[in-house]
Amino acid sequence: MTVRRPLVFSQLEAGFEFPKTSYRVDASATTAYLAAVDEPDSLYREDGLVPPMAIVARAMAALSAAITFPDGTIHVSQSVQFLGLLSTEDTLIGRARVDRVQRRGRLHLVSIELSADRDDGQPVLRARTDFILPQDGETE
Amino acid sequence: MTAGQKHERSVPDLVAGATLPALTKTVTQENINRYAEASGDHNPIHVDEDYARRTPLGGTIAHGMLVLAYASQAMAAAFGRDWLVSGRLDIRFRTPARPGDSLTVTGTVRGVDRADDGDDVTCDLLCSNQAGETVLSGLAEVKVRH
Numbered sequence: 001m002t003v004r005r006p007l008v009f010s011q012l013e014a015g016f017e018f019p020k021t022s023y024r025v026d027a028s029a030t031t032a033y034l035a036a037v038d039e040p041d042s043l044y045r046e047d048g049l050v051p052p053m054a055i056v057a058r059a060m061a062a063l064s065a066a067i068t069f070p071d072g073t074i075h076v077s078q079s080v081q082f083l084g085l086l087s088t089e090d091t092l093i094g095r096a097r098v099d100r101v102q103r104r105g106r107l108h109l110v111s112i113e114l115s116a117d118r119d120d121g122q123p124v125l126r127a128r129t130d131f132i133l134p135q136d137g138e139t140e
Numbered sequence: 141m142t143a144g145q146k147h148e149r150s151v152p153d154l155v156a157g158a159t160l161p162a163l164t165k166t167v168t169q170e171n172i173n174r175y176a177e178a179s180g181d182h183n184p185i186h187v188d189e190d191y192a193r194r195t196p197l198g199g200t201i202a203h204g205m206l207v208l209a210y211a212s213q214a215m216a217a218a219f220g221r222d223w224l225v226s227g228r229l230d231i232r233f234r235t236p237a238r239p240g241d242s243l244t245v246t247g248t249v250r251g252v253d254r255a256d257d258g259d260d261v262t263c264d265l266l267c268s269n270q271a272g273e274t275v276l277s278g279l280a281e282v283k284v285r286h
Contacts, residue, residue, distance in 0.1 A: 029178070036174035037209040038165060043216055043224070051216075052224055053209045054178075060205060061180030071195070075204045077278075079230040080212075082223070 006068045009110060009133055018096040021062045022119070025050045027088045033057065048089065052082040055125050059094050059114045063129070066096070072134040083123040091119040099128070108133040154259055154284060160247035163214040167202050169239040175206045201236035207243065207276055211265055214245040219261075219282050231265065231278030242270040247280065258285040 025033070033054040034041050044051055086092070093116070100111040109132055116125040169189070176187050181203055184191040192200040208231065216223045237243055245267045253260040261282050267275045 032174070033178040036171065036178040037206060037213065038171065039209070039213050039216075043220065049224065051209075051212075052227065053205070053212045057175075057179035057181075057205055057209075064181055064183070075233060077230075077232045078204065078208060079228070080208075081228045082225060085221075085225055 006066055008068050009070070009108065012067070012098045012101055012110060014098055014101055016098040018063070018066050021094040022091060023058060023062070023094065024091050025054050025058055025086070025088065030054060030088055047085075048087050050086040050088055050090075052080070052086070052125060055086060055092065055116050056080050056114075056127055058092075059096070059116055059125070059127065060129065062094055063096055063112065063114065069131065070133055074132045075129065076132050077130045078127070080125065080127045082125060084118070086118065086124050092116045092124065093119055103135070106135045108135060154249060154252050154261055156249055156251050158249040160214060160218040160249075160263065163210060163217060163245040165210050165243050165245075167206075167237050167239055167241045167243060169200060172200060172202050172206065172239065175203055175209075179203065179205065181205070197236065199238060201238055202241075204233045204276075207233070207237050207267055210243060211245050211267055211276065211280070214247060214265070215263070215280050215282065218247065219284060222258075222284050223282050226283040228281040229265070229278065230280075231276045233276050234274045235269070237269065237275050241275075243267055243275060250279070258283045260284075 027048065030044065030050050033051060095115045097113045099113045102109040109130065111128060111130045114127040114129065117123050172186050176182050185195060185197065186200055186203055189200055211229060215227055247263045247265045250262045250264050261284055263280045265280045266277050269275055
């Protein structure tokens with residue numbers, strides 16, 4: 001079995017695309033998510049819907065697994081756009097792409113675009129996340 | 141499934157200046173740990189109190205995405221399913237949230253663009269802690285179907 005090591009951020013360049021991922025946020029994961037964020041399930045339970053921020057969390061987790069960020073990394077801003085409902089029965093295809101890598105003095109600014117589509121092609125989510133990383137903080 | 145089948149919302153007058161119902165949450169280490177489990181983000185700055193104490197932050201902090209989830213929850217409470225199918229958030233994280241913090245999310249309608257298929261509503265969002273510090277701020281947009 002091949003074990004893929006996480007990338008370090010210095011390997012990232014604008015345009016880099018992370019390997020596509022496939023996942024579900026099933027009923028059990030949805031229940032756990034709603035408990036974690038202390039959100040009532042009334043908007044979701046009847047139709048078996050997934051809270052859109054649970055999809056964002058899952059996409060961010062996939063990103064965290066793919067990159068090693070150094071100590072001192074700051075998540076500075078986040079945008080998300082919800083494009084369609086997702087059922088706990090649906091399978092998602094997640095994609096991530098480095099949009100921008102900039103140096104500002106001793107800091108790096110890294111912007112990553114995330115998307116999640118249902119496996120029938122229906123868009124569900126678009127997101128953008130911005131991190132500031134210390135220039136000398138590489139961990140590997 | 142049809143987008144916008146239900147139109148529950150709790151903002152009676154969609155006009156500039158209208159306020160959204162405030163949402164208040166207390167951050168606990170237990171919430172943070174649960175979020176780490178649910179999201180798969182086990183960064184020690186969130187869940188390892190010994191580690192976090194030795195960092196410049198001096199203790200654990202909540203995931204930014206947990207705080208953002210509270211902001212989204214406030215919008216879902218205000219706009220119901222319309223938020224789930226057309227919501228948009230664009231925010232900046234300003235100050236970390238820590239265990240014990242009481243966070244309040246407030247929103248104010250900045251503008252409403254009327255259209256045949258619904259109203260495009262833009263809101264200013266703010267999440268503050270008990271000391272009045274801004275934890276996150278930004279914009280939220282949603283199309284409210286007629």
